[in-house]
Amino acid sequence: MIYNIFIDGEAGTTGLKVASRLASHPHVHVLHLDAAVRKDMSARLDMMAKADVAILCLPDAAAIDVAKAASTMDVCLIDASTAHRTNPDWAYGFAEMDAEQRHALASSKRISNPGCYPTGLIALLRPLINSGIIPPDADITVPAVSGYSGGGNAMIAMHEAGDLAPHLAYATDLAHKHVPEMQLYAGLDKAPLFMPSVGNFYAGMLVHLPLHAHQFSTPPTASSLYNLLRDWYADSALVAMGADRANDLGGQTSMAADSLAGQNNMELFVFANKDESQFWLTARLDNLGKGASGAAVQNMNIALGIAEDTALV
Structure with a gap:
């Protein structure tokens, strides 16, 4: 069976990447709007009426507007913006988060795609909190670095003009828009201290979770933490340990942030x-x-009942 997919915002950074991944997908046909009417709400809604799934690759305000306009439509909406990530009426699109999440995604017509930084933190921290070895009231710090494509077309243009610093920190007001979903879906009682930065490379990221032994209910070993994460994601096609054991870089001498650029999987290290003690x-x-x-694309596959790693591996 072939499903119709509409990418609202297909000319943006994320939209172009979605389209590229769908180009090799055996079960979908991508619907396209003429460039002249890509911002016309009526034309976009007409396209959504023809689609099985519409993927919103839009700024937050625009995503809110189109979701409201399409509120009575049966089309499955997948919103890649921040707008609906903590909205209980939208299923959070991190399928590996726990055993129930895939079912929630498969049965929902409204799916919020996770943020990139939260994806990394939740993958590391939620299993620890759900397993009871880190308390929900823990003080959590999250240093992280992303490629400059995370800043969208504006930051890409800065790089092309030679105006991008080799490494820059931002969100120094401690109010990054990803923090609410980090707190909610990691299972924290209070906001983590998030320290994002951008490197002078196009794509890739590292999200770090530093912890002291005294923060755990029972002090763990590196091997026990490794085994917990390995077992948590044992059935996942797209999330796995990046090395065969703890304290191992998987045969590398350092951890490059861009090693998975262009890929759809995530690697975890301990x-x-x-x-x-640390x-x-x-x-x-x-x-x-x-x-x-x-x-x-993974969330689209789940919503349509297709193998979730189709066109992703």
Whole structure:
């Protein structure tokens, strides 16, 4: 069976990546609007009426507007913006989050695609909180770095003009828009201290979770944390450990942020110091892949009842 898919915002960074992934998808046909009417609400709604799934690759305000306009339509909406991520009426599109999430996505007509940074943090922290070894009231710090494509067309243009610094920190007001979904879906009682930054590379990211042994209900070992995460994602096609054991870089001498650029999977790592009083957990992914367009295609597959890794591996 062939399904009709409409990408609202197909000319943007995420929209182009979604279209690229769907080009090789055996079960979908992508509907296109003429460039002259891509911002015309009536034309977009007409296209949604013909679609089985519409993927919204829009700024937050525009995504809210089109979701309201399409509120009575039966089309499945997948919103790649931040707008609906903490809205209980929208299923959160991180399928690997827990055992029930795939069912929630398969049965929902409104799906919010996760943010790239939250995808990494939730993958690392939610299993620890749900397993009871980290309390929900823990003080959590999240240093992270992303490729400059995460800043959209404006930051890409800065790079092309030679105006982008080799490495820059931002969101120093501690009010990054990803923090609410990090807190909600990781299972925290209070907001994590999020420290994002951008490197001078196109795509890829590292999301770090530093922890002290005293933060755990029972002090773990690096191996026990590795095994917990490995078992949590054992049935996942797109999330796995990046090495065969804890304290291992998977045969590499360092951890490059862009190693998964262009891919749709996520790798997890666990490190500890010699006496295991400090732990360093890391998620590595492509901010445009598993952190955006790849996740949107995965969620589309789940919503349509297709194998979730179709066109992604």
